[in-house]
Amino acid sequence: xxxxxxxxxxxxxxxxxxxxxxxxxxxxxxxxxxxxxxxxxxxxxxxxxxxxxxxxxxxxxxxxxxxxxxxxxxxxxxxxxx
Numbered sequence: 001x002x003x004x005x006x007x008x009x010x011x012x013x014x015x016x017x018x019x020x021x022x023x024x025x026x027x028x029x030x031x032x033x034x035x036x037x038x039x040x041x042x043x044x045x046x047x048x049x050x051x052x053x054x055x056x057x058x059x060x061x062x063x064x065x066x067x068x069x070x071x072x073x074x075x076x077x078x079x080x081x082x
Contacts, residue, residue, distance in 0.1 A: 004038050006031070007073050041073050 006014070006028030014027035032038050047055075048066055056063045 004032065004041055004073060007037060010035075010037070037073075041070065044070060 006025060010028035010031040011024065013031055014024045018024050018027050044066055048063065048070070052063055055066075
């Protein structure tokens with residue numbers, strides 16, 4: 001499983017939940033983990049890695065959307081790949 005930074009949505013939610021700024025990152029990571037988002041991001045990364053070229057030939061807009069979703073997730077590996 002790849003290590004993901006907290007998503008933007010989880011960070012926004014954590015800022016509303018936590019009064020202590022030092023706990024925001026941990027709370028955001030917990031939100032992502034408990035919602036299963038990290039697992040979905042890992043699966044999406046694997047699909048792109050294994051079948052990205054095939055998907056791109058049939059539906060280029062789908063692969064663009066998938067890559068954009070990974071960039072929004074805050075995963076540095078995907079930001080470097082673009």
